[in-house]
Amino acid sequence: MEQLNKQELELLRILQKNAKFDIGDLTTRLNMSRSAIYDKIKKLENEGYIKEYVAIVDPRKVGLNFSVIISVSLNSQRLDYVQEFSRQVTALEEVADAYVTGGIFDYILRVVVKDLDAFNEFITTKLAVIPNVSKIQSSFVITNIKQSTALHF
Structure with a gap:
């Protein structure tokens, strides 16, 4: 390139x-x-500089009023466990962003759902049941003060 x-x-x-x-x-x-x-x-x-064209939808306009930042630790960082967790978490519709991180937690997720009940269902029936998850810590978004897709170069 x-x-x-x-x-x-x-x-x-x-x-x-x-x-x-x-x-x-x-x-x-x-x-x-x-x-x-x-x-x-x-x-x-x-050449891959432009990956895709999208419309950025206001989540509240479509009834998704609850955003949560979730930190996840795995029991083991064995390659097969990490790959399986990554595969399963990227398939979950509620996960808007997912990052592999260094430090205390192995992953940071941003989840967008309808409400607290939907979040509880997501955690208990989808995230916590993925094999090798050892710790889940959640922070609820009160107000989004900045969100951007633009990169500054």
């Missing part, structure tokens, strides 16, 4: 803020032709 030039970096900055771009606006801002912009976008997609 070659290094990106200034125009490509600026194009990425613009697209990550709003992927429903106005091509006329982009031609002016980047001083490029329409076809050159489309070629750059296709290149960025093909």
Whole structure:
């Protein structure tokens, strides 16, 4: 993969803020032709810089009013146990984000559900039953003061 030039970096900055771009606006801002912009976008997609295009849905508008940050420790860090936990947790619809971490806990999850009852059901019937889970610690989100998908480069 070659290094990106200034125009490509600026194009990425613009697209990550709003992927429903106005091509006329982009031609002016980047001083490029329409076809050159489309070629750059296709290149960025093909090289994996742009992974996907999504709509960011307000969870509260669809009845998901309860967000929880969950720290999970495993009994063992044997590769097969870690891989199995990762496989199972990434298949759970309620898990919005999942990170393998170093330090006290092995994983940090962000879970989004309808309410406390739904969270309790998630913990007792889905997360706690995954083999090798030794500790689960939860922090309930009171207010989300910042959430961004934009990277600053």
